[in-house]
Amino acid sequence: xxDSSAFFVVPCHNYHRIVELLLSSARSKxxxxxxxxxxxILKSGLFLIPLVSNNLINFYSKSQLPLDSRRxxxxxxxxxxxxxxxxxxxxxxxxxPSMSLQFLNKMMAGNLRPxxxxxxxxxxxxxxxxxxxxxxxxxCLSMKTGYDADVFVGxxxxxxxxxxxxxxxxxxxxxxxxxxxxxxxxxxMYGYTQIGENEEALWLFKQAxxxxxxxxxxxxxxxxxxxxxxxxLELGRQIQGLCVKSSFGSSSFVGxxxxSLYSKCGVLExxxxxxxxxxxxxxxxxxxxxxxxxxxxxxxxxxxxFKRMKLSGMKPNFITFLxxxxxxxxxxxxxxGRYYFDLMKESKIEPTDKHYACLVDTLARAGKLQEALExxxxxxxxPTESVWGALLTGCxxxxxxxxxxxxxxxxxxxxxxxxxxHISLSNAYAADGRFEDAARARKLLRDRGEKKETxxxxxxxxxxxxxxxxxxxxxxxxxxxxxxxxxxxEEMEKAGYVADTSFVLREVDGDEKSQTIRYxxxxxxxxxxxxxxxxDRPIRVMKNLRxxxxxxxxxxxxxxxxxxxxxxxxxxxxxxxxxxxxxxNDYW
DNA sequence: TTAGGGTTAG
Numbered sequence: 001x002x003d004s005s006a007f008f009v010v011p012c013h014n015y016h017r018i019v020e021l022l023l024s025s026a027r028s029k030x031x032x033x034x035x036x037x038x039x040x041i042l043k044s045g046l047f048l049i050p051l052v053s054n055n056l057i058n059f060y061s062k063s064q065l066p067l068d069s070r071r072x073x074x075x076x077x078x079x080x081x082x083x084x085x086x087x088x089x090x091x092x093x094x095x096x097p098s099m100s101l102q103f104l105n106k107m108m109a110g111n112l113r114p115x116x117x118x119x120x121x122x123x124x125x126x127x128x129x130x131x132x133x134x135x136x137x138x139x140c141l142s143m144k145t146g147y148d149a150d151v152f153v154g155x156x157x158x159x160x161x162x163x164x165x166x167x168x169x170x171x172x173x174x175x176x177x178x179x180x181x182x183x184x185x186x187x188x189m190y191g192y193t194q195i196g197e198n199e200e201a202l203w204l205f206k207q208a209x210x211x212x213x214x215x216x217x218x219x220x221x222x223x224x225x226x227x228x229x230x231x232x233l234e235l236g237r238q239i240q241g242l243c244v245k246s247s248f249g250s251s252s253f254v255g256x257x258x259x260s261l262y263s264k265c266g267v268l269e270x271x272x273x274x275x276x277x278x279x280x281x282x283x284x285x286x287x288x289x290x291x292x293x294x295x296x297x298x299x300x301x302x303x304x305x306f307k308r309m310k311l312s313g314m315k316p317n318f319i320t321f322l323x324x325x326x327x328x329x330x331x332x333x334x335x336x337g338r339y340y341f342d343l344m345k346e347s348k349i350e351p352t353d354k355h356y357a358c359l360v361d362t363l364a365r366a367g368k369l370q371e372a373l374e375x376x377x378x379x380x381x382x383p384t385e386s387v388w389g390a391l392l393t394g395c396x397x398x399x400x401x402x403x404x405x406x407x408x409x410x411x412x413x414x415x416x417x418x419x420x421x422h423i424s425l426s427n428a429y430a431a432d433g434r435f436e437d438a439a440r441a442r443k444l445l446r447d448r449g450e451k452k453e454t455x456x457x458x459x460x461x462x463x464x465x466x467x468x469x470x471x472x473x474x475x476x477x478x479x480x481x482x483x484x485x486x487x488x489x490e491e492m493e494k495a496g497y498v499a500d501t502s503f504v505l506r507e508v509d510g511d512e513k514s515q516t517i518r519y520x521x522x523x524x525x526x527x528x529x530x531x532x533x534x535x536d537r538p539i540r541v542m543k544n545l546r547x548x549x550x551x552x553x554x555x556x557x558x559x560x561x562x563x564x565x566x567x568x569x570x571x572x573x574x575x576x577x578x579x580x581x582x583x584x585n586d587y588w
Numbered sequence: 589t590t591a592g593g594g595t596t597a598g
Binding site: 016019020022023050051052053054055056057058059061081082083084085086087088089090092115116117118119120121123124150151152153154155156157158159160162181182183184185186187188189190216217218219220221222224225251252253254255256257258259260282283284285286287288289290291317318319320322323326354 | 589590591592593594595596597598
């Protein structure tokens with residue numbers, strides 16, 4: 001029932017007052033007030049006035065009620081370009097991008113030309129759908145109508161191409177635009193971070209500063225995530241300073257990027273501080289903090305944070321659960337892993353292959369190989385490489401060579417395999433005595449001209465990054481680094497360290513094996529840290545691959561012999577070595 | 589006195 005008595009004070013002929021009320025309901029997100037207004041508008045016949053019905057469409061759009069918006073659109077007697085623009089933008093903003101494009105077609109079928117308000121919305125819809133093909137048509141349309149010179153249209157095109165991964169066209173549009181603003185620049189920076197060209201994104205940010213553009217929370221969060229991706233701690237700190245100065249320090253988007261930056265750089269305390277100091281916490285910052293705890297192997301704390309998050313009224317999404325499940329698998333928490341997996345279904349969130357991979361990983365690492373296999377068999381979606389890969393890893397740890405080879409077969413059946421996977425497959429077959437298949441896996445790797453990703457470790461020193469590969473002698477302090485490692489090696493052996501050469505897969509004799517292992521990239525990076533940094537400063541090393549078992553053991557001895565804290569981040573988590581122990585409890 | 593473009597967390 002709609003009660004119009006509340007509007008007795010509103011003179012019927014003054015529809016401007018109604019428009020004002022609609023606008024203020026949209027702004028204050030007061031849906032009930034808007035619904036009452038709608039009743040009044042219908043009763044009084046005011047919906048016949050285009051300005052009123054257009055505003056009604058916009059009110060529903062801002063209230064995230066696109067279907068009601070559509071009804072208001074249908075009721076509107078005179079559909080001008082503005083009316084179409086309102087409804088097309090409504091669908092683009094309310095997760096109905098396909099419908100937004102359908103309405104663009106309808107608009108054109110009625111001989112109305114899309115203008116500079118419609119085109120950005122339509123382009124945005126193409127970006128959301130990752131439909132570069134349709135996006136190109138909209139681009140052509142913009143050029144034909146001359147609206148491609150408009151800064152809104154151009155910026156939306158840059159973003160659309162970036163979202164579709166077509167950085168070349170994004171850049172072409174960007175370069176050819178007659179006028180650019182901070183939105184255009186942010187879109188371009190975002191595009192580069194999406195394809196891993198973080199340095200290019202940083203360079204653009206610097207240009208934006210030099211051109212005196214008003215950088216804002218959007219640009220800050222993007223550039224900070226570029227720093228996070230490249231673990232550029234010092235640069236990130238400097239940019240944080242700029243954020244604070246320009247009063248974007250309390251933005252939750254900026255906060256999420258900062259939490260992620262500090263977490264990825266191994267400075268967990270700072271991540272906590274940023275989290276605590278961000279006044280309005282959105283889902284992103286909660287997820288970033290959960291991920292930070294998970295990366296630093298604090299499964300219990302992840303669970304505590306999750307409880308706090310629910311108490312604060314924040315609803316989890318699929319990323320939240322991915323972090324929870326990840327924490328459970330790293331912490332060896334089998335029961336908890338199962339619990340959160342079921343909780344996700346209760347929360348009506350469909351598990352993706354990555355969620356299944358986490359569950360399988362948890363079970364398989366704990367030695368529950370048959371259960372893990374059952375989970376895979378009962379999956380409602382097709383198991384992917386990461387799911388079978390998780391089973392394979394567990395089988396390797398628990399030396400079930402037959403099941404490992406079976407998992408490897410399944411991976412092979414899926415078709416092309418990612419580069420690191422060939423080695424795992426080959427090893428699984430070899431362990432099961434299937435040498436021909438092992439050779440086949442290796443041959444595939446060679447045929448495709450792929451090499452195993454080179455293992456690299458790096459250390460940040462002020463604004464410089466020192467990178468090392470295994471056996472690398474290119475560094476200017478190479479001589480001191482190797483001397484340090486030899487000296488330290490002797491102390492470590494006295495303390496009881498024995499090199500375990502089974503981690504070297506190449507077929508070489510024993511001596512050469514221990515030589516190779518002695519100079520893995522992380523050891524060179526640590527030695528550099530030892531001879532460079534003050535004694536009380538932790539040595540932070542980043543690595544792109546997993547740390548091998550022997551290095552993991554060796555670094556424990558290094559922490560004892562030198563009395564230093566050594567923090568190593570591998571491709572998915574942190575190891576904090578202190579007094580001969582590692583924070584991962586040897587479970588990684 | 590209506591309508592348009594960019595961000596975080598995986």
